[in-house]
Amino acid sequence: MELLPSSAPQCSERHIRSLIQLLSDSDPRIAKTIHTRLVEVGMPALSYLTQAQSSGTELAERITEVINEIWHHSIAARFQQLNASIPTSIDLEAGAFLIAEMAYPGLDIGGYQNQLKEMSAALIPRLTGTMSISEKIQAMNHYLFQEQGFKGNAGDYYDPDNTFLNRVLDRRCGIPISLSVVYLLLGQRLRLPVRGVGMPGHFLVGLNTEEWFIDCFNEGTLLSRVECSRILHESGHGFELRYLDTSSNQQILIRMLRNLVTIYHTRDEPNQAHRFQQVIEILEEFITT
DSSP states (O other): OOOSOSSOOOOOHHHHHHHHHHTTOSSHHHHHHHHHHHHHHOGGGHHHHHHHHTTTOTTHHHHHHHHHHHHHHHHHHHHHHHHHHOSSOOOHHHHHHHHHHHHSTTOOHHHHHHHHHHHHHHHGGGSOTTSOHHHHHHHHHIIIIIISOOEEOOTTTTOGGGTSHHHHHHHTEEOHHHHHHHHHHHHHHTTOOEEEEEETTEEEEEESSSSOEEEGGGTTEEEOHHHHHHHHHHTTOOOOGGGGSBOOHHHHHHHHHHHHHHHHHHTTOHHHHHHHHHHHHHHHHHHHO
16 A cells, blocks of 8 residues: 655755745636645644744645645555564554654653653552562552543543544553543553453453453453453343454554544545554555455
8 A cells, every 4th residue: 555655756945945835826726736746745834834824824724734634644654664664563652652643743752751660660560570560560550540540431421532642651541442541551651461351342451371351441350251241232232252252452542443434424524534444454455364
């Protein structure tokens, strides 16, 4: 799936600035042509577009659209590179932050990774070698959901920020899958036997060594298989044992992206929905090849 020309055209600073000014053309066909041209120039145009955007001119809205599309192409290409670099499984953390960067161009990913590092460092002395897995999970749950205040955003469940990892870390709230991703990333750093479990309608964290499941949306409530079955029956899905299988990193990322596609369609933002759908197609190609 090719998202960019194999080699973006080389443009001088003067030419790029001239193109930006032409975005103001009253003829929508000309403005669209210039938009496409700037997207083809790609990342080299970004700093000039940002400067023009911050000037507060009437071009700001059109410039923002160009910037978003350039970032989208860049991130989609990075997803392709990430897929190609890992033969068995895409990196969950890198993929989750790339999804966030699609909505927040220029995101300080390193800063958020440091947050995760600091959180795991705070947990290390609490998880001693003599503790059972259940005791370690209880200590982790207390830290995340009581001390750090992570919780499910039941009041505004369909806010897209509930899916973007940077905003989940900023606001300490999200939906089941994004909160579970935070839990998984910390658990992996701490070498805990955690795995993603993509039940229909409700994402959980499972334990490889025990028949318990962690409901991160509900402050780390521990669920048995019987309780998972009850939840599925009550939500109309019925229960099949495969619903408690491990979700691969690709499956987790695709589920996050599908949530966003649905949300943006509901919000009548088809362009945003299309951008996230394109990334789904990249990941699905990787799974089938």
